[in-house]
Amino acid sequence: MITLLREVGKLLFQFKKVHKSYGIQKIFRDLDFCLQRGTFSILTGASGSGKTTLFRLLCGVEKPTAGEIHFLGRRLVEHSPVHLRNIGFIFQSPRGLFDRTVFENVALPLMVDRVPRPEIESRVMAWLDDLGLRHRVKSKYGDLSGGEIQKLEFARAMIRRPRLVLADEPTAHLDAIQSDLLLDILWEHYRNGASVFISTHHPPKFHHPSILRYHIEDQQIRQLSSEEVHIPRLGEESSVQKKLELER
Amino acid sequence: MIGFRFFIREFGLASAFIALGALLLICLWFSLSVQSSFLNEFRQDQLSLILDPTEKESFEQLMREESGVLRYSLQTAEENRDRIRSLYPELDSVIDSISIENFPVSALVIVEDGRKMMSFFETRPELIQAQMIHQAPDSLKTLISVATTIFLFLWVFTLILFLYFQLEGVAHRQSAKWSLMKMLGAKSSRIFLPLWGLQMTRLLVSSVCACVLAWWATSYLLSFSNWTWAGLGLNLSLGFILASLVLGSLCLYSLFLVQFRRVSVC
Numbered sequence: 001m002i003t004l005l006r007e008v009g010k011l012l013f014q015f016k017k018v019h020k021s022y023g024i025q026k027i028f029r030d031l032d033f034c035l036q037r038g039t040f041s042i043l044t045g046a047s048g049s050g051k052t053t054l055f056r057l058l059c060g061v062e063k064p065t066a067g068e069i070h071f072l073g074r075r076l077v078e079h080s081p082v083h084l085r086n087i088g089f090i091f092q093s094p095r096g097l098f099d100r101t102v103f104e105n106v107a108l109p110l111m112v113d114r115v116p117r118p119e120i121e122s123r124v125m126a127w128l129d130d131l132g133l134r135h136r137v138k139s140k141y142g143d144l145s146g147g148e149i150q151k152l153e154f155a156r157a158m159i160r161r162p163r164l165v166l167a168d169e170p171t172a173h174l175d176a177i178q179s180d181l182l183l184d185i186l187w188e189h190y191r192n193g194a195s196v197f198i199s200t201h202h203p204p205k206f207h208h209p210s211i212l213r214y215h216i217e218d219q220q221i222r223q224l225s226s227e228e229v230h231i232p233r234l235g236e237e238s239s240v241q242k243k244l245e246l247e248r
Numbered sequence: 249m250i251g252f253r254f255f256i257r258e259f260g261l262a263s264a265f266i267a268l269g270a271l272l273l274i275c276l277w278f279s280l281s282v283q284s285s286f287l288n289e290f291r292q293d294q295l296s297l298i299l300d301p302t303e304k305e306s307f308e309q310l311m312r313e314e315s316g317v318l319r320y321s322l323q324t325a326e327e328n329r330d331r332i333r334s335l336y337p338e339l340d341s342v343i344d345s346i347s348i349e350n351f352p353v354s355a356l357v358i359v360e361d362g363r364k365m366m367s368f369f370e371t372r373p374e375l376i377q378a379q380m381i382h383q384a385p386d387s388l389k390t391l392i393s394v395a396t397t398i399f400l401f402l403w404v405f406t407l408i409l410f411l412y413f414q415l416e417g418v419a420h421r422q423s424a425k426w427s428l429m430k431m432l433g434a435k436s437s438r439i440f441l442p443l444w445g446l447q448m449t450r451l452l453v454s455s456v457c458a459c460v461l462a463w464w465a466t467s468y469l470l471s472f473s474n475w476t477w478a479g480l481g482l483n484l485s486l487g488f489i490l491a492s493l494v495l496g497s498l499c500l501y502s503l504f505l506v507q508f509r510r511v512s513v514c
Contacts (some may be wrong), residue, residue: 059431084433095428112434 010037011073012164012195013058018067020053027053029219031067035197040190040208043199045216051199052092054216055168058197059089085113088157090167094149096156098142102133105141106155113160127155130185146173154182158189165189167198176202257413262454265406269458270465272399273480273488277466279392280484281477292318293362297355297369298378301325304353307375311357316365318358325351352377404495410454411447411500418443419507426511436508440501447500448493455492459485 013035020028027050035041035058045051056062057069060076069076071083096105103124110120128134131151136144144152150173157165165186171179179202190196190210213224299307304322311320323331329351333343359365362381369376419426422439429439459480466480 081430082433082435084431087433089431095424095431097425097428108428109432112429112432112438 011035012037012071013076014070015057015064016068016070018057018064018069020050020057020062021065026219028064031220033214033221035195036212037195038193039195039197039212040187040210041195041197041212041214043197043214043216043221044201045199049216050219051216052168054221055091055166055199058166059084059087085109085160086163088160088162088165088167090153090157090165090170092169092172094141094153096141096149096152098140100141102128102136102139102141102144102152105152106159109156109160123159124155127159131155131181147175147178150174151178151182154185158185161189161192161194163194165194165196165198167196167200169199169201171200171202254417261406261410261413265403265410265454266457266461268399268403268406269455269488269492270461272396272403273458273462273484274465274469275392275396275399276484276488277462277480279396281475282388282392285475285477292358292360293365294382295357295359295362295365295369296380296382297357297376298352299355300375300377301353303375307355310372310375311355314365314368316359316361316368318360320355320357323354323356325349325353328352328354407451407492407496408499408503410451411496412503414447414450415443415500415503415507419511423511426508430508430511436505439508440504443504444497444500448496451492451496452489455489459488 011034013033015031015033018028018031018033019026020031043051043054053062057064060079063077071079097108106124106127107120110123115123125134125137128137131154133148133151133155136148141149141152150170154167154170157167167186170186171182174182186196186198213228214221215224216222299322308322311317325348329343329346329348332351333340336343357365362383366379366381369379426439463480463485469475470477470479
């Protein structure tokens with residue numbers, strides 16, 4: 001299992017003295033931060049600390065007020081938009097096409113890649129099965145509940161099997177069981193060779209040496225040491241899981 | 249209300265595009281017709297000369313030796329008298345009473361450079377008593393050029409507006425889709441091509457309407473005038489439609505890129 005050790009250490013993203021501010025509100029100051037390839041990284045932080053801004057900087061939607069962001073050794077702005085095809089984005093707020101069906105929304109990345117129709121159908125249906133959305137295949141995006149939208153967004157981000165997943169609060173609108181399901185999928189994806197970077201208020205309830213945990217505070221990002229992370233190791237049951245088991 | 253405003257704007261733009269396109273076509277047709285008929289007569293400069301009757305042989309010798317002269321024709325005093333008589337038959341008795349010595353010996357000389365040749369003749373006053381140059385009227389040429397340029401400019405401007413307002417509406421309606429497609433790494437061509445197809449169809453229909461309007465207008469002009477010009481040709485119409493589509497594609501792509509860059513990924 002263990003993570004693509006051969007790839008760990010290669011830099012995906014590198015922030016060099018990045019400043020980001022909105023007017024007088026400073027979000028990041030002199031931020032030096034690296035995101036390594038082949039890691040499963042989790043970002044935590046208080047609301048308003050800059051988690052979403054960090055993801056927007058990683059996507060290239062926001063530009064730093066000062067400093068540089070490098071992606072795979074080149075400045076982020078120098079990459080062509082096509083490089084986005086290797087990245088699965090999951091945003092906090094919905095990004096789907098409201099007048100299209102669930103199927104069309106999930107299939108969109110494959111349509112962009114000109115994947116043959118039968119393959120699109122099989123892959124979309126497989127994802128909808130996994131996420132329990134099959135019965136909603138013909139529903140309009142606008143008719144879905146918050147949780148269903150979040151799962152649809154997740155399916156759309158993952159359907160290309162991207163080599164990098166950037167997920168901003170992917171489980172914000174889901175209950176604990178659904179959240180765990182999504183995190184399990186992300187973990188499996190990571191074990192299959194991808195890099196995963198998620199921000200969440202509900203970090204996975206297991207520990208693994210490959211998981212890197214970061215925390216935003218005071219306009220900086222700090223990597224948490226194992227002593228600071230108080231969660232059971234993989235295989236141990238947490239009190240929450242025990243409670244859920246009992247509820248079932 | 250929004251639908252009505254949209255319809256009025258679309259109708260207004262389409263009408264302006266068709267009307268200006270037709271006016272441009274009429275201007276081009278007029279310009280080409282004038283070129284091929286009226287101005288064709290003035291392709292080379294012509295000089296009318298009044299000669300000293302005693303120096304006729306010397307003049308002919310000079311014409312044969314001078315390299316700038318393309319061709320010339322001499323009119324004797326009798327020939328000139330007969331021409332005046334044919335032009336003014338009512339003055340027949342008056343012309344008869346005038347002695348033949350009072351009619352000039354003239355020459356019509358076709359040269360490469362009229363101004364240069366006039367300067368040359370001025371140095372030979374013993375041969376040439378008077379001279380006059382015939383050239384195409386510059387004011388007509390200027391008028392046609394200015395009118396064509398103005399209508400071309402207005403037509404291009406309308407073409408840009410015609411596409412701009414459509415594209416702005418589409419960009420507003422589809423910003424979510426464009427944003428998502430951008431996020432998924434789709435090339436801009438994936439969005440542009442379907443849009444291009446639709447807009448070119450619109451442009452094609454409008455251009456054909458402009459051609460039909462111009463054809464009707466030129467036929468009407470020819471029906472009540474005594475010009476013997478050919479009507480609006482198929483080549484000119486096809487050229488106009490092709491130019492509309494090519495220019496429209498370039499404008500649309502430029503406008504699309506501006507709009508597409510404005511759409512953020514999320």
